[in-house]
Amino acid sequence: MNANAVRILFLKDLYLSRHFLFGYLAGAMASAIITCLPYKALSDVGFILMITVTIATGIHMIGMLMLGDGLEHTRAFVLSMPVSVLDYSVSKIAVVLCTFLIPWSLMLGLAMMGSFLLPYAKPGVVVVLPAIFCFMLSSFTIQLVSAVVTDSIGWTIVVMVAGNVGLNLFLMNFNADPSIIAAAKSETVTWPPLVLQVLAVEWLVTLGAIALAFYLQTRKRDLI
Amino acid sequence: MKATIMPDQPPTTEPNRGEATERTTMAQLTGVTKQYQHFQLEPVDLQLPAGMVMGLIGPNGAGKSTIMRIMMGLVNPNSGTVQVLGQAMSSNASIVKQEIGYFSDDLRLYGAESLGWHMQFVRSLYPHWDQEYAQMLLSRFGLLEQQRIKGLSHGQRVKATLLLILARRPKLLILDEPTNGLDPVAKQEVLAELMQVMNDADRSIIYSSHQTQDVEQISDWLTFIDRGRVIASDNRDDFLECWRRIKLRAPESWKMPPIPGLRHESQLHNFRVLTIDRFHSRVAETLATSGAEVEAIETMTLEEIFVGVVMRGREIESR
Numbered sequence: 001m002n003a004n005a006v007r008i009l010f011l012k013d014l015y016l017s018r019h020f021l022f023g024y025l026a027g028a029m030a031s032a033i034i035t036c037l038p039y040k041a042l043s044d045v046g047f048i049l050m051i052t053v054t055i056a057t058g059i060h061m062i063g064m065l066m067l068g069d070g071l072e073h074t075r076a077f078v079l080s081m082p083v084s085v086l087d088y089s090v091s092k093i094a095v096v097l098c099t100f101l102i103p104w105s106l107m108l109g110l111a112m113m114g115s116f117l118l119p120y121a122k123p124g125v126v127v128v129l130p131a132i133f134c135f136m137l138s139s140f141t142i143q144l145v146s147a148v149v150t151d152s153i154g155w156t157i158v159v160m161v162a163g164n165v166g167l168n169l170f171l172m173n174f175n176a177d178p179s180i181i182a183a184a185k186s187e188t189v190t191w192p193p194l195v196l197q198v199l200a201v202e203w204l205v206t207l208g209a210i211a212l213a214f215y216l217q218t219r220k221r222d223l224i
Numbered sequence: 225m226k227a228t229i230m231p232d233q234p235p236t237t238e239p240n241r242g243e244a245t246e247r248t249t250m251a252q253l254t255g256v257t258k259q260y261q262h263f264q265l266e267p268v269d270l271q272l273p274a275g276m277v278m279g280l281i282g283p284n285g286a287g288k289s290t291i292m293r294i295m296m297g298l299v300n301p302n303s304g305t306v307q308v309l310g311q312a313m314s315s316n317a318s319i320v321k322q323e324i325g326y327f328s329d330d331l332r333l334y335g336a337e338s339l340g341w342h343m344q345f346v347r348s349l350y351p352h353w354d355q356e357y358a359q360m361l362l363s364r365f366g367l368l369e370q371q372r373i374k375g376l377s378h379g380q381r382v383k384a385t386l387l388l389i390l391a392r393r394p395k396l397l398i399l400d401e402p403t404n405g406l407d408p409v410a411k412q413e414v415l416a417e418l419m420q421v422m423n424d425a426d427r428s429i430i431y432s433s434h435q436t437q438d439v440e441q442i443s444d445w446l447t448f449i450d451r452g453r454v455i456a457s458d459n460r461d462d463f464l465e466c467w468r469r470i471k472l473r474a475p476e477s478w479k480m481p482p483i484p485g486l487r488h489e490s491q492l493h494n495f496r497v498l499t500i501d502r503f504h505s506r507v508a509e510t511l512a513t514s515g516a517e518v519e520a521i522e523t524m525t526l527e528e529i530f531v532g533v534v535m536r537g538r539e540i541e542s543r
Contacts, residue, residue, distance in 0.1 A: 002318060008348050016334060073332040077385075079298055080326035081349050084318040221300040224293055 001090060005083050009091035010098075013065050017099055020060055027053040028103035029110070036114030036121070050107045051136070051167070058140040059160055061099045066092060066147045067156065076224050089217035093144070093210070100140055108133045124186030127195050128175075134202035135170050139163035141209035148213045174198070248274040249307070250396050250428040251295055256304030258290055265290050265452045267304065272396075272428050272445075277418075279443030279460070280432035281530055287452040288432035289328065292400045295430070296326050309395060322350070325389035327382075328400040333373045339384050340369030343391070350392045358391035365413065379410035386414060390421060397421065397429040403438045411438065418442055436527040446526070448533050455537045460526075467524045467532075468503035472496050474516035481514045483507060487536060499524075499532055 014021075031053050034046030069075035069092075079088060108129060115125040146159040174180055179192040251272040258265040265287045272278050280288045293299040294306055297317030306313040308320050333342055339362075347353040362369065365383040367376075376384060382402060389397065397418070403411045419442055421427055433439050439446065440460065447457040466485070473494050474480075480489070485502025496516075500507065508518050524532070 005318070005349065008345075012345055016337070072335070073330050074334055076298065076326075076328055076331040077333060080296060080321065080324075080328075080331065081346065082318045082321040083349070087318065222298070224298045 001086050002082075002084065005087040006091045006094075009078065009083065009088065010095050013091065013095040014099070017061065017065060017095075020064070021099055021102065024053060024057045024060075024103045025106065027056075028107045032107045032110035032114070035111050036118055038118075038120045050111065051132075053107065054104055054133070054136045054140075055160075055164060055167075057103050058100050058136075058143060061096050062140075062143055062147050062156060063153065065096050065099065066144065067151065067153055070151055071153070079223060085220065085223060086218050088223070089214065093148075093213050093217065096144060097141075097210070100137075104133065104137065122185055122187065123189050124183050126189050127191050128180060128184050131174065131195050131198045131202070132171065134199055134206070135167060138202045138205040138209070139167060141206045141213070145209050145213045145216070148217045248310075248426075250274050250276075250309060251430065252305075252307045253291070253295065254305045254307075256291075256294055256301045256306060258294060258299065259302050260290075263287070263290070263452060265294075265301075266454075268454055270447065270454070270457075272430055274395075274426050274428055275422075276445055277422060277429040277431060277443045278445045278447060279439030280430065280447050280449060281434065281436055281439050281526075282432070282449035283434055283534065285451075286434075286449040288449055289330075289400050290452075291449070292326070292328070292398050292430065292432060295398055296324065297321070322352075323395040325392055325394035325397045326400075327385055327389055327398070327402050329402075329404050331385065333381070333385060333388075335374035336372065338370050338372050339367060339376075339387075342373070342384070342388055343369065346388050346392065352393050354391050354393050357393070358387060361387040361390060361417070364417070379406050382406060382414065383410070386417065390417065395427055397427070397431075399429060399431045401433050402431070403433060403435065415441055436525070436530055440526045448530055450534045450537055451541075453537070456533045463529055464523065464526065466503050467499070467501050467529045468507075469520075469522040469524055469528075470498040470500065470507070470511070470518060471520040471522070472498070472511060472516045472518045474514075478515055480516075481510050483510065488532065 028050070031046050031049030035043050035050060037043055037046065069078065079085075111129050112126050115121045115129070116123055140163075143156060143159050143163060147156045150156065175184075177194055179194050183190055183192050183195070249271055251270070253268050253270040256265070256268045263285070268287075268291060270278075270291070280291065282288045290299065294301050295308060295313070297306075297308075297313045297320070300314070309323050311320050313320060343358060347355070361367075365380075365387060367380060367384055367387065371380075373381065373384065382405075386402065399418070402418075403414055406414065415438060418429060418431075422429065422442070429442070431439060431443060443460050445457070446460050446463055448455050474496060476494055478494075483498065483500060484504075484507075485500045486498060487501050488497075488499040490497045503521075508521060511518050
């Protein structure tokens, strides 16, 4: 692998996505701040906005950076240069993950800080937020794998829709669990076993999906 | 009118064999095949010596782009080997591509970015980038660095892409239909620049098109491809020198003497047209002594030769 080529390609894609990335960062910041407001209705709206921004960032970055090269025929331009399939794949997967993780970690960080620091917030919410955000991260990485495997917007959208339906089912079940309800309302941070189990599964899925995406992308015989 | 197709002869695909052994081989394809759902590239053997321009001529869908993508390492062949600049493309593609410039009709630049941004991007990957030459090409092609790609016309986009390729100073240019859709002036500008590139004897170009005039203008060696098969390959001048259309009159009972390289014969009563690919002045004498009256011996354009070769190949295939 040529580290310099990977770096150049990574920075190129980061530059190409800069306008959208700033937009999503602004959206992430705004929705996290709204979530931390002392009014339940606004806080709920802020939470829904955070989920929306996370899903939109994932869809947009996969579409633009991963699938866009094929659709816009710019992949041939990049691969006609001294770049191997491995360099190209590493830079693509890294930049898509990075552009998703920047607003994702900003929202998660701000929401967790707000829960800890704001006098009217319940610190117990801190244990719920990572499980929900990591579910969205797992869902995103599965979408990434589907984009790599199919190279098709249609199939990737199908997986995205399935991921969003899955998120709704997850939220309904997860938030209804008595141990989660109790932990979220608690004035102290306690980690119920269910949260730890869910987090373990989510990280397993996330890491497995990223590894699979790398494996499949680098094994492709033809990229054009 | 009656037409007879003569038996096919295997194409020669090694340009100037003697010369090739002396010169460095820039690219060599051996037994390369590629299978798609609705297309098969049959075993291809090609050799491109340094300093030569090879024109790949074929109808749309003949397999020209597939061959070029395989040469670039963008598509992996199902079988066969590809050596470019002395290295196996399968294992050293990213190193070899330092010395190759590839243009394809379906290769696009980033529409929202400027030509200057593209120049910087390409420059960052090519240590041999020639900024002075790039500036000269900008002015010669009438382009501006600050122009966004999406604001350029088709001709300007082609020139912009060629600028990005030529300023790398590649040893090998792989150009897939570079003059497609260009107006005559833009086409001449592009062809003139390519001929300029060939002033350096160590450079080589492989150039595909279905427009025979463009290929004829710059190529030393021609390879005809149809339906995934190399059907003929020869020196351009030999193609043009050896192919002749002979019009003659002879009685219907006339028995034609053996003519070397006879490719096609058509007859309407006592008027006959022969197409031959190994013309020699003795052919006319042979025909005259056999009782035929030769009315005309005509040279053929590359397009006529190409169409003749393709049609003959297809007729033989359909038998």
